Amino acid sequence: MSGRAHTLSNEQATLDFAARVAHAAVGGAVIYLRGDLGAGKTTFARGFLHTLGVTSHVKSPTFTVVEPYEFSAGSAAHFDLYRITDPEELNLIGIREYFSPGAWVLVEWPERGENVLPTPDLDLEFKHFGEQRNVTAIARSERGRHVLRKIEWDSE
Ligand SMILES: Nc1ncnc2c1ncn2[C@@H]1O[C@H](COP(=O)(O)OP(=O)(O)O)[C@@H](O)[C@H]1O
Ligand SMILES: [Mg+2]
Secondary structure (H helix, E strand, O other), X not given: OOOOEEEEOOHHHHHHHHHHHHHHOOOOEEEEXXXXXXXXXXXXXXXXXXXXXXXXXOOOOOOOOEEEEEEOOEEEEEEEOOOOOOOHHHHHOOHHXXXXXXXXXXXXXXXXXXXXXXXXXXXXXXXXXXXXXXXXXXXXXXXHHHHHHHOOOOOO
């Protein structure tokens, strides 16, 4: 993925980045979270959802595929498609329902849902960088460009 890589020096830096994105993503957003196992995708989701107002524990949806959240500002869904082998499985679980306007949707392993998932607003890619991580962001909609402008990152 192109775009400038930003260093995330430790777990807290990933949580802080997620909080900035959440503050900027007013009115809902679809965000893809790419990267290998351990790259920090679930950490980002935790920081993002807690910033939106989720007070419960954010657990990895590795086994459940999706964890839905309801909170005072609206609703969110956190997907992990690692175990999906056929994107058609996503239609069976009624994936469309989670993408209502105004909702926040985070998707780990979006490449497993190709042709079924809607285009995201933001496409984030996390990479191991020694003990640290880095992240690259690409906006794929006007809403996504708005988020990157608000956090003062370059939009492609
Ligand atoms: N920026 C970072 N630097 C170093 N470690 C990090 C960073 N962000 C997250 N981690 C750590 O990486 C580990 C795996 O993170 P996780 O979010 O579960 O990855 P993924 O969901 O991509 O598999 C966790 O122990 C987390 O604390
Ligand atoms: Mg994960």
